[in-house]
Amino acid sequence: MAYSSKVLDHYNNPRNVGSFSTADPNVGTGLVGAPECGDVLKLQILVNPETGVIEDAKFKTFGCGSAIASSSLATEWLRGKTIEQALAIKNTEIVEELALPPVKVHCSVLAEDAIKAAIKNYQEKQAARQSKEAKPEAVGV
């Protein structure tokens, strides 16, 4: 099967490979797997809590070329986007950009799932921190 030149470009020069500390409250981590192929993808976002803008994104995967390209592209798209804009990213846009064949569509689904999971994790961490900060007042009431 022939990979598109965009897939090969991301595969040979993957952008934003790496990880952030999960202890950082401004980091959201998404860890998802694809049962069809047994690939795992970890995608993390670093959010500015003041502006709600994703300042940086990193990923780690040991999937096939399409999984690497989908994740690499996703991290590029995430940088500079607000949470709301990031939630609007659809796997079909990744399929289109990378010209993924039907058998590799699940790789783009994996990337979209990871984005959603990372945002959910960030929001849960922020909510937990806010409720912790709010607690002393609640006790005072």
Place this chain on the structure above:
Amino acid sequence: MWLRQFVLDVIGRMSQPDYFERLGLPRRFSLDVAEIDRQYLARSRALHPDFHQLGASSEQQASMELTAQLNEAYATLRDPFRRAEYLLQLHGGPPPNASPEMPPEFLEEVLELRMALAEAAEDAERAEIERQLRERRDGMLREIADDFDRLERDGDRSAILLSLRRRLNALKYIQNLLRRS
């Protein structure tokens, strides 16, 4: 010649036999690999195109098709993972994407194992990880065998089929690690 044609006709008339029937094996997960090999070799000889090359073109055609089907059945049943997937499908079990969620600890572990394999500097280190992975795979296959046994007896059928689907999905990750290591 009529005898060779007769053999092919009889086998060809069996309406879409499943892979177990094609190999004359009982339809169950726990099978003796030596028995699978034996059944395959015996049938492979009878169906082999070389044995039918003097026959009519229809006979040659049938011989080739049945040989291809026999080979597919053999490749599927000889590999325990593929055999389990196939048998689950025959039982009408759920497809892989019916239970896509895996515990995050498990996914984290798979990612770490994959990194450890990629970073293993020495062959001995890599061999040790592979040994652990094979041990783990064998343990998972034993649990899968137990589930199929429970399916033969009675019990909550849909719960067992879902349990099998989850176990096979997890095993797919381990298989993947072993295949790429």
